Amino acid sequence: MITNDKKSVAFKTLGCRLNQYETDALVTDFSNAGYELVDYNASPDVVIINTCTVTNQSDTKSRSVISQTARKAKNAVVVVTGCMANNFKEKLESQENITFVVENSRKSSILSLIDAHFSGEIAHPDQLPQDVFRYEPVRKSLHTRSAVKIQDGCDNFCTFCIIPMVRGMAASRPVADVLESVRKTVENGFKELVITGVNIGRYEDGTVRFEELLAKILEVPGDFRVRISSLEPDGFGDDFVKLFDHPKLMPHLHLCLQSGSDKTLLRMRRMYDVAQFRKTVNKFRTVYPDFNFTTDIIVGFPGETDEEFQQTVDAIKEFNFSHIHTFKYSVRKGTRAERLENHLPEKVKTERSLKVRDLSVENMRRYLESFIGKTQEVLVEKIGQGTASGYGQHYIPVHFKLIGAQKNMIVKVKLTGLVGDDEDMFLSGEIVNNS
Amino acid sequence: MMSLMKPDIQMDESFYKVEEIRHLTGETFSLKLPKARFAFKAGQHISMGIVGGNQSREYSIYSGENDENLEVLIKEVENGYFTPRLRRLKVGSMVEVHGPFGKFGMEPELAAKGKFVFIASGTGIAPFRSIVHTYPEIDYRIIHGVRYSKEAYDRQEYAGDRYTLCTSRDKDGDYYGRLTGYLKTCKFAPETHFDLCGNSNMIFDALEILKEKGFDRDQIHCEVYF
Ligand SMILES: Cc1cc2nc3c(=O)[nH]c(=O)nc-3n(C[C@H](O)[C@H](O)[C@H](O)COP(=O)(O)OP(=O)(O)OC[C@H]3O[C@@H](n4cnc5c(N)ncnc54)[C@H](O)[C@@H]3O)c2cc1C
Numbered sequence: 324m325i326t327n328d329k330k331s332v333a334f335k336t337l338g339c340r341l342n343q344y345e346t347d348a349l350v351t352d353f354s355n356a357g358y359e360l361v362d363y364n365a366s367p368d369v370v371i372i373n374t375c376t377v378t379n380q381s382d383t384k385s386r387s388v389i390s391q392t393a394r395k396a397k398n399a400v401v402v403v404t405g406c407m408a409n410n411f412k413e414k415l416e417s418q419e420n421i422t423f424v425v426e427n428s429r430k431s432s433i434l435s436l437i438d439a440h441f442s443g444e445i446a447h448p449d450q451l452p453q454d455v456f457r458y459e460p461v462r463k464s465l466h467t468r469s470a471v472k473i474q475d476g477c478d479n480f481c482t483f484c485i486i487p488m489v490r491g492m493a494a495s496r497p498v499a500d501v502l503e504s505v506r507k508t509v510e511n512g513f514k515e516l517v518i519t520g521v522n523i524g525r526y527e528d529g530t531v532r533f534e535e536l537l538a539k540i541l542e543v544p545g546d547f548r549v550r551i552s553s554l555e556p557d558g559f560g561d562d563f564v565k566l567f568d569h570p571k572l573m574p575h576l577h578l579c580l581q582s583g584s585d586k587t588l589l590r591m592r593r594m595y596d597v598a599q600f601r602k603t604v605n606k607f608r609t610v611y612p613d614f615n616f617t618t619d620i621i622v623g624f625p626g627e628t629d630e631e632f633q634q635t636v637d638a639i640k641e642f643n644f645s646h647i648h649t650f651k652y653s654v655r656k657g658t659r660a661e662r663l664e665n666h667l668p669e670k671v672k673t674e675r676s677l678k679v680r681d682l683s684v685e686n687m688r689r690y691l692e693s694f695i696g697k698t699q700e701v702l703v704e705k706i707g708q709g710t711a712s713g714y715g716q717h718y719i720p721v722h723f724k725l726i727g728a729q730k731n732m733i734v735k736v737k738l739t740g741l742v743g744d745d746e747d748m749f750l751s752g753e754i755v756n757n758s
Numbered sequence: 759m760m761s762l763m764k765p766d767i768q769m770d771e772s773f774y775k776v777e778e779i780r781h782l783t784g785e786t787f788s789l790k791l792p793k794a795r796f797a798f799k800a801g802q803h804i805s806m807g808i809v810g811g812n813q814s815r816e817y818s819i820y821s822g823e824n825d826e827n828l829e830v831l832i833k834e835v836e837n838g839y840f841t842p843r844l845r846r847l848k849v850g851s852m853v854e855v856h857g858p859f860g861k862f863g864m865e866p867e868l869a870a871k872g873k874f875v876f877i878a879s880g881t882g883i884a885p886f887r888s889i890v891h892t893y894p895e896i897d898y899r900i901i902h903g904v905r906y907s908k909e910a911y912d913r914q915e916y917a918g919d920r921y922t923l924c925t926s927r928d929k930d931g932d933y934y935g936r937l938t939g940y941l942k943t944c945k946f947a948p949e950t951h952f953d954l955c956g957n958s959n960m961i962f963d964a965l966e967i968l969k970e971k972g973f974d975r976d977q978i979h980c981e982v983y984f
């Protein structure tokens with residue numbers, strides 16, 4: 324219970340890294356303004372729920388978090404924002420347990436809305452300015468890794484995806500702004516930055532495209548390393564591959580394949596084929612043989628035949644993704660895929676999804692095992708009882724004995740074994756030399 | 759046709775009054791809207807809704823970048839939800855337009871020096887008409903696959919030697935059979951750029967044929983309707 328005059332705020336976040344980043348930036352905003360950050364069970368004055376709508380499950384989860392939170396934080400000002408707020412704005416606005424519904428494009432100004440509310444003004448979220456990049460650089464203390472938002476929106480209109488409807492058209496943050504945000508985030512103490520957006524490969528500010536922006540980010544002075552959140556396989560030139568020579572850029576890409584069948588890819592309106600994807604993967608692995616590729620796969624897309632699914636299985640084996648984010652296709656209302664023919668029975672989707680999960684675990688084991696005997700520079704994220712853990716350069720999970728290591732330190736760890744046999748498996752090792 | 763719509767009647771950036779309806783076949787028609795300040799690149803599409811309705815669909819822009827109107831070409835789909843409603847629109851009805859969207863289309867520098875083959879099924883011809891209107895000097899060929907020869911929408915606008923009509927249900931086109939059958943018989947210069955638009959099955963088959971002919975996937979661009 325808060326006893327002083329200081330107002331308190333609690334956050335709940337669902338969904339993707341971009342949403343998480345936007346929450347972190349809001350937390351920074353509120354704490355800079357003197358709000359106390361509390362758990363939503365601790366009777367906060369304000370609760371902000373940053374929702375997700377990417378699948379039906381996300382909608383259900385978002386709805387249940389809203390009702391649970393509103394029930395627990397009875398007297399709080401309840402703000403619902405995020406993609407679900409865009410997708411179901413009117414419905415949410417009619418709910419009595421919600422004080423404000425704030426669209427994504429106005430999310431960065433929630434603090435002004437709350438300040439206005441507490442000072443007795445009659446404020447309406449639609450009066451807030453629209454700016455998808457007006458976020459504060461994230462303050463250290465929340466996580467060991469901070470996202471830097473460079474882009475928002477997408478107008479690819481993949482047939483299964485609701486994102487273009489809720490995040491709007493593609494927009495790129497000006498180069499100078501991005502670099503300033505990188506500088507400040509590094510000044511705030513972060514050792515690892517994740518370049519984030521909805522479709523970051525489409526970054527374009529004047530003549531500066533994604534690859535050029537990345538090169539500029541890597542030249543910002545400071546002791547930090549850079550990851551790329553998730554990329555569409557839009558076709559990359561040799562210059563992009565070369566960028567990974569830079570010691571700050573980590574050898575991992577989450578490149579979204581979605582399906583290993585060219586026919587399915589066309590029905591998804593994904594404008595690359597498996598051969599182009601192969602070209603990209605081979606370009607990287609020729610130069611960096613242990614480069615880590617992870618991916619997203621949708622199984623059971625309308626019309627997916629056994630043969631098409633088999634092509635996906637073959638692609639997973641060929642490209643050796645060390646982790647696969649598997650989505651069982653589910654209808655999103657308002658998307659083109661909703662109107663496609665031959666929707667598959669749930670049973671088939673479940674079988675296919677299990678198969679992909681098994682392959683993912685198998686690939687992961689093989690990939691992690693290939694690191695035994697090697698060393699990785701691990702950013703320490705968690706400290707437990709006598710152990711520490713974090714991710715190595717290749718984005719592989721590593722646990723080791725805690726000897727002098729602290730959170731947010733980068734330590735060299737010699738990898739000695741593999742622990743576990745499911746998706747939570749990790750490499751164990753020993754610190755060889757603190758840096 | 760006289761313009762029935764004055765720009766000042768436009769209520770909002772996204773609301774447009776239908777200015778003219780052209781009936782091209784029993785099922786296919788075009789809607790002409792005032793262009794006003796709507797800027798786009800030939801090949802892009804818009805999302806269109808009917809005022810008062812709660813659904814929208816994507817339509818490639820059928821007119822050129824500098825044409826007087828913003829025009830879309832629509833085929834009424836049997837048992838479709840939206841197209842029968844579009845079909846009932848009258849001159850003066852309001853539609854809601856968002857966009858333009860998409861990367862499919864033509865860059866001016868490429869239009870000036872490139873060699874193009876446009877491959878379309880049905881209303882997939884729309885973005886190519888927009889490109890040809892915008893770049894009248896462009897070096898192009900169109901291969902258009904339809905069922906009946908009456909579906910050769912606005913054929914008279916393309917020079918005869920640049921347009922090939924493939925008809926699968928009557929023999930009044932330039933080639934009797936599917937466009938993919940015709941494509942197999944064609945020879946193209948190695949530096950040709952290919953742009954494909956229409957349904958995904960046609961695009962898949964055409965891609966396979968072009969790849970077999972030795973063309974690189976990077977020379978081929980696709981716009982999938984369904
Ligand atoms: C980028 C893009 C651009 C498009 N441009 C055009 C265009 O210029 N002109 C146009 O007519 N349509 C175009 N479409 C298709 C359009 O968006 C609608 O899908 C179409 O008008 C049918 O809508 P509906 O609600 O009547 O049928 P729906 O209920 O949406 O669809 C029913 C079924 O009809 C079939 N179908 C969809 N479109 C067509 C079509 N054009 N011809 C034959 N069968 C079809 C599909 O099998 C679909 O599953 C485009 C689609 C995309 C993604």
Ligand code: SF4
Nearest residue numbers: 477479480481484486
């Ligand atoms: S690229 Fe496709 S899947 Fe990714 S956000 Fe855009 S529409 Fe969605």
